[in-house]
Amino acid sequence: xxxxxxxxxxxxxxxxxxxxxxxxxxxxxxxxxxxxxxxxxxxxxxxxxxxxxxxxxxxxxxxxxxxxxxxxxxxxxxxxxxxxxxxxxxxxxxxxxxxxxxxxxxxxxxxxxxxxxxxxxxxxxxxxxxxxxxxxxxxxxxxxxxxxxxxxxxxxxxxxxxxxxxxxxxxxxxxxxxxxxxxxxxxxxxxxxxxxxxxxxxxxxxxxxxxxxxxxxxxxxxxxxxxxxxxxxxxxxxxxxxxxxxxxxxxxxxxxxxxxxxxxxxxxxxxxxxxxxxxxxxxxxxxxxxxxxxxxxxxxxxxxxxxxxxxxxxxxxxxxxxxxxxxxxxxxxxxxxxxxxxxxxxxxxxxxxxxxxxxxxxxxxxxxxxxxxxxxxxxxxxxxxxxxxxxxxx
Numbered sequence: 001x002x003x004x005x006x007x008x009x010x011x012x013x014x015x016x017x018x019x020x021x022x023x024x025x026x027x028x029x030x031x032x033x034x035x036x037x038x039x040x041x042x043x044x045x046x047x048x049x050x051x052x053x054x055x056x057x058x059x060x061x062x063x064x065x066x067x068x069x070x071x072x073x074x075x076x077x078x079x080x081x082x083x084x085x086x087x088x089x090x091x092x093x094x095x096x097x098x099x100x101x102x103x104x105x106x107x108x109x110x111x112x113x114x115x116x117x118x119x120x121x122x123x124x125x126x127x128x129x130x131x132x133x134x135x136x137x138x139x140x141x142x143x144x145x146x147x148x149x150x151x152x153x154x155x156x157x158x159x160x161x162x163x164x165x166x167x168x169x170x171x172x173x174x175x176x177x178x179x180x181x182x183x184x185x186x187x188x189x190x191x192x193x194x195x196x197x198x199x200x201x202x203x204x205x206x207x208x209x210x211x212x213x214x215x216x217x218x219x220x221x222x223x224x225x226x227x228x229x230x231x232x233x234x235x236x237x238x239x240x241x242x243x244x245x246x247x248x249x250x251x252x253x254x255x256x257x258x259x260x261x262x263x264x265x266x267x268x269x270x271x272x273x274x275x276x277x278x279x280x281x282x283x284x285x286x287x288x289x290x291x292x293x294x295x296x297x298x299x300x301x302x303x304x305x306x307x308x309x310x311x312x313x314x315x316x317x318x319x320x321x322x323x324x325x326x327x328x329x330x331x332x333x334x335x336x337x338x339x340x341x342x343x344x345x346x347x348x349x350x351x352x353x354x355x356x357x358x359x360x361x362x363x364x365x366x367x368x369x370x371x372x373x374x375x376x377x378x379x380x381x382x383x384x385x386x387x388x389x390x391x392x393x394x
Contacts, residue, residue: 028338028383028384028385028386029374029379029383029384029386030385030386030387030388031335031340031368031370031371031379031385031386031388032368032369032370032371032387032388033335033368033369033387034296034297034369035365035366035367036294036296036361036362036363036364036366036367037294037295037363037364038293039293039295040289040290040291040292040293040295041290041295041348041349041351041354041355042288042289042351043218043286043288043350043351044226044287044351045211045215045216045218045284045285046282046283046285047209047215047261047264047282047283047285048209048210048280048282048283049207049208049209049263049280049281050207050208050277050278050279050280051205051206051208051229051275051278051279051281052205052206052277053173053200053201053204053205053206053277054201054204054205054206055171055173055204056173056198056199056200056201056277057170057173057198057199058193058198059167059169059195059197059198059199060186060188060194060196061085061087061167061186061187061188061196062164062188062189063092063161063164063165063186063188064087064186064187064188065087065088065091065092065165065185065186065188066087066183066184067085067087067180067181067182067183067184067185067186067196068086068087068088068182069083069085069182070084070085070181070182071083071085072084072085072175072197073175074175074177075174076174076175078169078173078175078199079169080169080170080171080172081168081169082168082169083166083167083168084167084168084169084196084197085166085167085180085197086165086167087165087167087188089162089165092161092165093162095158095161095162096155096158096159096162098158099151099155099158099159100155100158103151103154103155106144106147106148106150106151106152107148107151109144109148110147112144113141113143113144113145114141116137116140117137117138117140117141120133120137120138121134121137167196170199171199171201172201174199174200175197176199176200176202176276176277177195177197177198179195179196179197180197202271202273203271205267205268205271206265206266207239207266207268207281208263208265208266209281209283210249210261210262211261211262211264212259213260216261216262219241219244219285219287220241220287221242221243222241223241223285223287224238224239224240224285225238225239225240225241225266225283225284225285225286226238226239226284226286227239227268227281227282227283228281229275229279229281230279230280230281230282231274231276231279231280232272237268237269237270237271238268238269239266239267239269240269241264241265241266241285242265242267243264243265244262244265245262245264247262248261248262249262249263264285266283288349290348290356293348293356293357294356294357294361294363295354295355295356296332296345296355296357296367297353297354297369298350298354298355299369299372299375300369301330301331301345301347302330302332302333302376302379303330303331304328304329304331304342304381305327305328306327306328306329307327329344330344330347331343332345332367332368333367333368333379333381334361334365334367335366335367335368335385335387336366338384338385338386339382339383340379340383340385341381342381343360343361344360345357345359346359346360366387
């Protein structure tokens with residue numbers, strides 16, 4: 001009797017388990033879903049870089065010499081015309097003295113040559129000298145004139161070199177970098193800068209960021225931008241795209257890590273006075289925007305094999321057309337009468353959370369958004385599903 005009771009209990013238990021599993025099976029896999037609705041989608045392109053002044057001047061010497069005077073330090077505000085630095089002028093004063101002396105000698109030679117030419121011309125009129133002697137006097141005068149002009153040019157060069165021993169600010173601004181100290185040598189060269197200091201206009205600041213080559217084609221001049229600086233947590237600044245580079249910046253050339261990008265410059269609106277050149281920044285450039293358009297969550301979009309979906313579609317006599325030439329097609333799964341139905345979609349631009357839908361869905365359609373693993377790989381067309389209810393927040 002006891003054996004019969006145990007056997008009966010086991011049968012009942014198995015029946016209960018079978019019934020539970022059957023109910024679960026009929027209920028289908030739990031999914032989350034959202035309704036397709038109209039809204040706005042704002043496409044944006046993100047890049048990182050640094051901020052810098054829109055205008056900065058590198059102050060360097062054009063003549064060589066020891067710095068004997070330095071009137072500015074890093075962080076100082078300077079006015080246009082302020083004497084910033086002075087070089088030792090001794091050798092240039094000596095050069096100026098030599099040039100002035102050479103000019104006096106050249107003028108004396110010119111005066112003498114002119115007198116000799118005048119005398120030769122008078123004698124030539126009286127046929128007292130030959131034409132060769134006259135031409136020699138003329139050549140002597142022309143040579144003296146040339147010597148005087150060369151001496152004048154040398155004097156101007158000496159005066160210019162002496163003037164260049166004093167360096168003045170060419171604009172109002174802030175000394176943002178100081179590379180030299182009093183007593184150091186300034187190399188002084190026209191074709192190779194030996195920067196003594198940098199003066200920047202901090203009233204106009206720019207963010208220079210690198211944008212991937214695949215994204216830069218979406219950016220246009222005057223696009224709005226949202227700028228975040230690491231040094232200013234939870235603060236967003238606005239700006240406008242002012243320049244898009246035509247030449248690429250390539251890193252890791254010839255390697256698997258090769259990256260090609262383009263520099264994009266954004267002028268910041270109302271920069272904070274605490275901004276410093278070189279601060280790190282992340283910029284979201286707002287490109288295309290679509291309003292009153294159907295949109296779906298990004299996580300609802302997945303891909304499936306076209307042939308598999310076409311076969312399933314024919315078996316169920318669904319009027320679903322997969323006109324893509326690719327083997328894998330973008331689809332979303334909609335929920336209809338407890339079944340997951342794959343629908344091919346044509347998508348437009350996207351933002352952080354949604355895609356714009358060009359075709360394939362209608363307002364009010366219920367699209368499956370998760371779980372990710374199920375949606376990405378395991379969910380089959382026409383599979384039984386049940387929508388998981390959202391927990392109410394108290």
